[in-house]
Amino acid sequence: MLLDISLQTDPGTISDDPVMEARRQIEICNACRYCEGFCSVFPAITRDKVFADGDITQLANLCHNCRGCYYACQYTAPHEFDLNLPRALATARVESWERLAWPQAPARLFQRHATPVALMLVVSLALLFWLISALPGGGDGFYAWLSHGAMVAIFTPAFLLPLVSIGVSLRRYWVETGGGAVTGKAMAQAIRDAGRLRNLSGGQGQGCNFEKAERFSDARRHAHQAVMYGFLLCFAATASGTVLHYVFDAPAPYGFWSMPKLLGVPGGLLLVAGCAFMLVLRRKADPALGAPGRSGGESAFIWLLGLTGLTGLILYALRGSDATGIALAIHLGTVLALFLLLPFSKMAHGFYRFAALVRDAGDR
Amino acid sequence: MNDAQALAKESWDIVIAGGGNAALCAAIEAAEAGAKVLILEGAPKAYRGGNSRHTRNFRCMHHGALGPLVESYDEQEFWADLLRVTKGETDEDLARHTIRTSAECLPWMQAHGVRFQPSLAGTLSLDRTNAFFLGGGKALVNAYYLTAEDLGVRVLYDAQVTHVAMEGRRATHVEATIGDTPLRFATRAVILASGGFQSDIDWLARAWGPSARNFLIRGTPYNRGVVLKDMLDQGAQSVGDPTQCHAVAIDGRAPKFDGGIATRLDCVPFSVVVNRDGERFYDEGEDTWPKRYAIWGRLVAAQPDQVGFSIIDSRSIDLFMPSVYPPITADTLEELAERMELPADRLIATIEAFNAACRPGEFHPQDLDGLATEGLEPPKTNWARPITEPPFYGYILRPGVTFTYLGLKVDRTARAAGPDGPYDNIWSAGEMMAGSILGQGYLAGFGMTIGTVFGRIAGQEAAAHVA
Numbered sequence: 007m008l009l010d011i012s013l014q015t016d017p018g019t020i021s022d023d024p025v026m027e028a029r030r031q032i033e034i035c036n037a038c039r040y041c042e043g044f045c046s047v048f049p050a051i052t053r054d055k056v057f058a059d060g061d062i063t064q065l066a067n068l069c070h071n072c073r074g075c076y077y078a079c080q081y082t083a084p085h086e087f088d089l090n091l092p093r094a095l096a097t098a099r100v101e102s103w104e105r106l107a108w109p110q111a112p113a114r115l116f117q118r119h120a121t122p123v124a125l126m127l128v129v130s131l132a133l134l135f136w137l138i139s140a141l142p143g144g145g146d147g148f149y150a151w152l153s154h155g156a157m158v159a160i161f162t163p164a165f166l167l168p169l170v171s172i173g174v175s176l177r178r179y180w181v182e183t184g185g186g187a188v189t190g191k192a193m194a195q196a197i198r199d200a201g202r203l204r205n206l207s208g209g210q211g212q213g214c215n216f217e218k219a220e221r222f223s224d225a226r227r228h229a230h231q232a233v234m235y236g237f238l239l240c241f242a243a244t245a246s247g248t249v250l251h252y253v254f255d256a257p258a259p260y261g262f263w264s265m266p267k268l269l270g271v272p273g274g275l276l277l278v279a280g281c282a283f284m285l286v287l288r289r290k291a292d293p294a295l296g297a298p299g300r301s302g303g304e305s306a307f308i309w310l311l312g313l314t315g316l317t318g319l320i321l322y323a324l325r326g327s328d329a330t331g332i333a334l335a336i337h338l339g340t341v342l343a344l345f346l347l348l349p350f351s352k353m354a355h356g357f358y359r360f361a362a363l364v365r366d367a368g369d370r
Numbered sequence: 371m372n373d374a375q376a377l378a379k380e381s382w383d384i385v386i387a388g389g390g391n392a393a394l395c396a397a398i399e400a401a402e403a404g405a406k407v408l409i410l411e412g413a414p415k416a417y418r419g420g421n422s423r424h425t426r427n428f429r430c431m432h433h434g435a436l437g438p439l440v441e442s443y444d445e446q447e448f449w450a451d452l453l454r455v456t457k458g459e460t461d462e463d464l465a466r467h468t469i470r471t472s473a474e475c476l477p478w479m480q481a482h483g484v485r486f487q488p489s490l491a492g493t494l495s496l497d498r499t500n501a502f503f504l505g506g507g508k509a510l511v512n513a514y515y516l517t518a519e520d521l522g523v524r525v526l527y528d529a530q531v532t533h534v535a536m537e538g539r540r541a542t543h544v545e546a547t548i549g550d551t552p553l554r555f556a557t558r559a560v561i562l563a564s565g566g567f568q569s570d571i572d573w574l575a576r577a578w579g580p581s582a583r584n585f586l587i588r589g590t591p592y593n594r595g596v597v598l599k600d601m602l603d604q605g606a607q608s609v610g611d612p613t614q615c616h617a618v619a620i621d622g623r624a625p626k627f628d629g630g631i632a633t634r635l636d637c638v639p640f641s642v643v644v645n646r647d648g649e650r651f652y653d654e655g656e657d658t659w660p661k662r663y664a665i666w667g668r669l670v671a672a673q674p675d676q677v678g679f680s681i682i683d684s685r686s687i688d689l690f691m692p693s694v695y696p697p698i699t700a701d702t703l704e705e706l707a708e709r710m711e712l713p714a715d716r717l718i719a720t721i722e723a724f725n726a727a728c729r730p731g732e733f734h735p736q737d738l739d740g741l742a743t744e745g746l747e748p749p750k751t752n753w754a755r756p757i758t759e760p761p762f763y764g765y766i767l768r769p770g771v772t773f774t775y776l777g778l779k780v781d782r783t784a785r786a787a788g789p790d791g792p793y794d795n796i797w798s799a800g801e802m803m804a805g806s807i808l809g810q811g812y813l814a815g816f817g818m819t820i821g822t823v824f825g826r827i828a829g830q831e832a833a834a835h836v837a
């Protein structure tokens with residue numbers, strides 16, 4: 007097919023449109039290529055000469071905002087090319103999440119603003135308090151406060167519906183970016199890349215430029231690893247509880263030497279520490295290199311995620327005491343808010359990012 | 371009292387004019403040897419690092435794989451390459467010294483924060499000779515500034531050195547304008563590493579001729595040769611042809627300064643190039659573009675208004691890296707001529723004559739395919755394929771100046787010389803003295819090699835002098 011050169015933009019024309027602006031900067035990078043070794047974005051750029059909208063969406067979601075390419079760039083302001091690729095890609099990225107979300111309105115609301123996230127939490131908490139006071143308990147441990155049947159009735163839809171929504175979005179993502187059949191090899195590569203956060207390594211393990219400007223640091227990678235693995239451990243803890251319940255007919259409460267606790271306690275600690283560390287790092291980072299107007303929603307989400315871990319740990323610490331009911335309501339309320347916001351908060355980035363890694367691994 | 375005034379009150383072991391690669395290598399070596407060092411960088415912080423911030427690699431001798439470099443590149447081959455491009459306009463002793471020392475520079479650079487990456491996409495031919503900086507020259511410059519600051523080197527930005535004050539063969543102090551404030555910095559030794567004069571367009575026009583006003587400057591606007599001129603006025607010995615500059619053909623729509631690498635154009639071999647009057651003037655297919663882009667700077671500089679127009683048809687648009695500027699596009703040659711402000715009849719006549727001179731044969735964009743015109747003057751000796759398939763595309767070419775050749779004469783210890791022989795305490799490094807070694811032409815990556823080798827030497831020598 008002929009190269010559609012009409013897609014090319016003028017490098018001097020800065021655009022307000024996130025996709026156009028990202029395209030302009032990507033084209034300059036493709037003529038320069040000096041940052042090739044930092045991450046997967048640049049090698050992907052060099053595979054093309056012009057960039058359709060779907061290509062921009064893919065590149066934007068592949069970028070981990072390590073910021074290496076900003077501090078290394080010879081064309082940053084006051085140069086007339088005004089390069090700020092981390093920001094341009096972040097802007098196109100958050101815009102893509104809001105565009106691909108299903109439905110879109112809550113994504114625009116929760117991605118941008120902290121207050122609706124907090125309100126969602128309050129509503130979820132209130133609901134749980136009300137349920138616990140209104141419904142009879144049934145069983146041991148926290149089931150004495152809220153029966154297993156009630157929990158399943160609340161959390162099954164609260165978990166599955168957001169997953170359906172994310173599934174729809176990912177499908178839209180795949181269509182927009184022109185992804186083909188997924189190979190096992192690409193999947194395995196993407197899991198390795200995500201698992202090690204290879205794209206935050208600076209390409210050589212020196213780390214990223216998130217909070218120390220020109221200096222490299224692995225702090226963000228470590229913080230993110232703590233959050234990600236903490237979350238996955240907590241999730242595995244819950245899943246193992248489900249398996250124990252249904253397969254082995256061993257309902258909660260579980261002692262410390264059980265899978266749910268052995269996974270959940272370290273997971274909760276990691277999650278809390280990781281979120282706190284991440285919030286500290288974000289205060290030091292230059293906001294001009296991230297997506298404009300999303301920092302409120304993003305921070306609120308990190309708080310919510312950290313609170314999920316913290317309230318889980320508190321619930322465990324207070325087990326058997328009179329305060330269990332309150333702790334349970336708070337923890338379950340937080341988890342509920344987190345689940346419901348899954349497709350509409352920063353949490354969604356994990357899904358898109360993984361899809362982008364799979365897509366990239368398939369292209370390589 | 372601001373920072374600059376406070377620093378002007380102190381007395382320095384070494385003051386360095388310039389803040390690019392050569393200056394930073396010198397500062398780091400000197401500070402490691404214990405000297406108290408001040409860098410006066412003429413540019414504001416955002417533009418620190420001169421032309422070095424636009425570089426991508428340096429050329430390095432090596433036996434066996436070294437860092438990102440594969441196989442071997444020995445002294446003999448390196449020297450032969452240099453001899454070829456300079457046509458002998460080089461000082462063999464200094465050149466061989468540079469080549470030999472380059473090998474130990476790579477690990478030194480790594481130890482001081484520079485990171486390398488494999489040869490960039492599309493530059494595989496250089497993976498044996500040139501080591502690419504991860505993130506390019508600005509990342510290298512950043513790493514060196516951090517290293518220097520960690521070693522206690524002080525840096526003033528927006529600090530234009532105006533004069534090196536001398537008593538006999540000794541420099542006594544350096545005068546500089548920091549922001550708007552003129553200040554004097556007393557020092558026991560001076561290292562001059564403030565580049566060439568290509569950004570002083572008046573000087574360039576005096577040296578080259580008035581046509582130089584239409585040249586674009588690929589690098590920093592801050593290399594205006596102020597210190598170089600000050601030294602020459604005081605009788606410093608010079609090297610290099612004062613009328614010459616290194617210029618390549620770049621996209622004519624590039625910014626006047628600092629366009630850097632992204633403004634390069636790769637379309638010429640597959641095109642017909644005409645001047646303002648719609649006439650061809652040189653064989654576009656003489657050789658592959660990496661071997662020819664340098665001579666096209668001069669070719670275009672010799673045309674009226676110092677501009678060229680490279681024209682292709684739709685069959686060739688996918689054969690090269692697109693320029694960062696979109697092509698001017700039209701469905702007919704007439705329309706294209708109008709958009710490019712060329713005389714349409716002349717352009718059409720030129721293209722028709724060219725098309726008629728094309729011969730059937732195999733077209734191989736990657737190799738010298740020998741597909742040549744017949745009976746055309748000047749001929750096109752490779753890739754001569756008729757321009758017939760719309761849409762037609764046009765790119766504008768202008769000369770882009772990389773650096774000037776005039777510089778200070780130095781010896782093997784990087785020491786500069788005055789009318790009565792070597793100065794007691796003035797050294798020079800980088801572009802400012804490169805004319806000794808690179809008297810003509812250019813060898814990719816060699817500018818950074820010269821700057822690193824002589825920057826380090828200058829730093830060591832000046833530090834030994836003040837120790």
Ligand SMILES: Cc1cc2nc3c(=O)[nH]c(=O)nc-3n(C[C@H](O)[C@H](O)[C@H](O)COP(=O)(O)OP(=O)(O)OC[C@H]3O[C@@H](n4cnc5c(N)ncnc54)[C@H](O)[C@@H]3O)c2cc1C
Nearest residue numbers: 388389390392412420421422426531589800801815817818
């Ligand atoms: C677009 C481009 C790409 C290039 N790519 C390569 C490459 O890949 N590899 C390579 O080897 N070479 C390359 N070169 C050449 C290379 O840039 C130079 O050889 C090298 O950077 C010279 O280093 P330097 O330290 O001597 O000069 P510069 O890096 O130019 O530094 C000169 C410094 O002096 C400062 N200065 C100037 N006047 C004053 C004053 N009066 N007072 C105080 N400070 C002053 C400037 O602000 C600047 O910081 C390239 C050049 C250009 C323009």
Ligand code: SF4
Nearest residue numbers: 035038039040041079
């Ligand atoms: S970010 Fe800047 S230096 Fe890096 S590839 Fe893009 S244009 Fe080049």
Ligand code: SF4
Nearest residue numbers: 045069070072073075
């Ligand atoms: S910010 Fe980092 S991950 Fe994103 S494009 Fe730049 S170097 Fe790559």
